Amino acid sequence: MAEHERDVVSPDADLDERALEGALRPKRLEDFVGQERVREQLSLVLRGAQRRGRAPDHVLMSGGPGLGKTTLAMIIAAELGAPLRITSGPAIERSGDLAAVLSTLQEGEVLFLDEIHRMARPAEEMLYVAMEDFRVDVVVGKGPGATAIPLDIAPFTLVGATTRAGLLPAPLRDRFGFTAHMDFYRADELELILRRSAGLLGAHLDDDAAVEIAGRSRGTPRIANRLLRRVRDYAEVRGDGRLTLDIAHAALSLYEVDAQGLDRLDRAVLDALLRRFRGGPVGLSTLAVSVGEEPETVEVVAEPFLVRSGFIARTPRGRVATPEAWSHMGLAAPPDAAFGAGVPADGTATAPAGP
Template identity: 75%
Template sequence: MVDERVVAPEVDEAERAAEAALRPRRLAEFVGQHVVREQLELVLHAALARGGVPDHVLLSGPPGLGKTTLAMIIAAELGTSVRVTSGPAIQHAGDLAAVLSSLDEGEVLFVDEIHRLARPAEELLYVAMEDFRVDVVVGKGAGANAIGLTLPPFTVVGATTRAGLLPAPLRDRFGFTGHLDFYSSAELEQVLRRSAGLLGVDLADDAAAEIAGRSRGTPRIANRLLRRVRDWAQVRGDGTCDRAAARAALEVYEVDELGLDRLDRAVLRALCVRFGGGPVGLTTLAVAVGEEPETVETVAEPFLVREGLIGRTPRGRVATPRAWEHLDLAAPGGPASLFG
């Protein structure tokens, strides 16, 4: 994965705009997630046939798999507009009340990172989702009055990377919950071919396979790597994105054969070389690589664990035999000692 943790604001905006341009607009264009897509299609088409609004939708899964894209697609399939906000942006119940009271009938309210809503806003959202009503408090102290406002029917689409942090009362308000899984290499190749067509990139099949294999099962990463390969081909190649160009470009951007980036390898190397394979605590490991513990835990660790390169034990993080092999290092004491 291209290191995106320190970027200039204008570069970040350009990346976001490029990602938005590659998003599919309808369910029929959406690649992968076949089960969720079929279930969602039934929910939306049934609501359209009844002439009402669909149940509220909760989308969960790791970053970059298409939760925001599906929220936009839901609005497009319903033929309505979408209002976008996020959990961290709504810290007071009044903020949410202002958003809810401005919704039009049938509109979609997309709440990204919904697990980070403040508790007062959560409690207000419970009532709004179930009864389409919101209570607005006017005045302060003993003279304060609660005025109930009836809301037009609408659909909340919540997205979360940590569904376990959602309180049960909020989870229960969603009529449909879809969990997005990582993509296969074949599915990512489909994503890349579609994106290459939109970008006007001449992408060879072997290059698509090379990029897909290093994209960590994530379409967002695949599309970003495609743009970096395109850049390399335009500047240092002949404009054709073949396997040689893909390998050369990804070497420049420090993305190895497994999809590990600079931070991933730094974590692995620190674990193996500095700490002898562990076990080592998260905070100590983060200090060793010069990152915040939260960055190591949320950005690098999930992929390393999923690839079987590190393990989490009660005593701390440990390197697996595959980690030593990937770094071309000899594990001290044999594999069994790593989990003793």
């Protein structure tokens, strides 16, 4: 399957898209839509630190890609009036890489460490001390003659972001004073985001078109803004530039995003599961081969949304289709369908996934 065919509803973004997102990001906490509880808690953390004249506690944000973790990191720096340094876990390959970053921080600076769970273990251990004591131990020399030289660093605030909080070691998690979990967005919140983004893009977005795009955005602002840009392109090339409901329907149909937000890969997975395997159970590898994809692609790209939407259940014996999957694909479930044998009708089985 061509890469562009599934990128339109992928929660990940490449460098070019991140640059486009920058123009649409809110700059202040009061302008950030959604995540009400996180916003309120974070506001208290920041205001309390400002009243005390100290750097706020380190902040850990967890949640799926595209939910606003980077945006909130930028907002934290803006609210504090502090510089923002951005790096990522994969870029920190050695402890020396982290020491180089930390030793150049200014007092009160905000360090945003994306994908913090992918940082090298030696760097993690250095980060423990830096977060707690604002000190790094620089090792000089090798072998028995190596010497650790303590180096004081300026007080700073670390904002860590992760899509897989369970991979963070407990000592690292415990050093964050505030942990925020980013939830998926409601449709009405996405509509507000779409209207704001349309205004910034100079596009006229009808209310019913905003409702339609929001409903297909998989609860993710990044996907909502991406679909908005595709609908805008369609409106400018094949219409009069106005983003109407008919234009939204036509554009989203062209990009193969259905009413539930499923794309071509999602439907291919469901079709194989239903037609070839009679609703399962079936192993991940077998399911992936049947749609011509790598198991990791099915597991990371398609399956999370299908499970969250109640179309697939993960059971000890493998993946199983739910009644909602049969209904959505317009098929009648056979009498011996697996969901009739102990799989909840909402697809929320929590047993470990099959092989």
